Amino acid sequence: KAGVTQTPRYLIKTRGQQVTLSCSPISGHRSVSWYQQTPGQGLQFLFEYFSETQRNKGNFPGRFSGRQFSNSRSEMNVSTLELGDSALYLCASRLELGLWDEQFFGPGTRLTVL
């Protein structure tokens, strides 16, 4: 089974621009979560999509948005980029096992904002 794929792997943008990141989950997984990872804050939850609907959202400004398509692929968009948005953006494909679930991460997209 193929793992979680994220594109692009690296991205350089300037302040004020917008960016779209893509994630394809493991085949059969319907849930996709997005995380931001920075050295100072660690991994922080952005939002989760399940069957094309946002199911939960972390504490990030409205500049961060996402969507999910019928094939479970997900995109994340950041508008009006700020220097502090430089981070590794990770997508996780979730397998729900009833009482708990497990998340499988992609390799991430390294975003640098200049």
Next chain:
Amino acid sequence: TQLLEQSPQFLSIQEGENLTVYCNSSSVFSSLQWYRQEPGEGPVLLVTVVTGGEVKKLKRLTFQFGDARKDSSLHITAAQPGDTGLYLCAGGERGGGADGLTFGKGTHLIIQP
């Protein structure tokens, strides 16, 4: 907001030594997961523990979930350079639910040959 505190933040030891990494919280989690992350890559799931007092072994790695499901530890026996990486613990707030995992900030582990 639930928090997970990991300690130590950094650890550098010689090959062959033993070590323990801790993950503590004041909140109860329905499950707790340990991940290992290498530079430039996403975290890789090592283990999930769900029952208070549970102990799981993965070769030289031993994972324990506290009785009250608020804390966990990872013990590595006879560490090897290949164990080098960022170890992250993550708590699930409720089973099979819609909430994101709460991550600790991680332990940076370096095993020197």
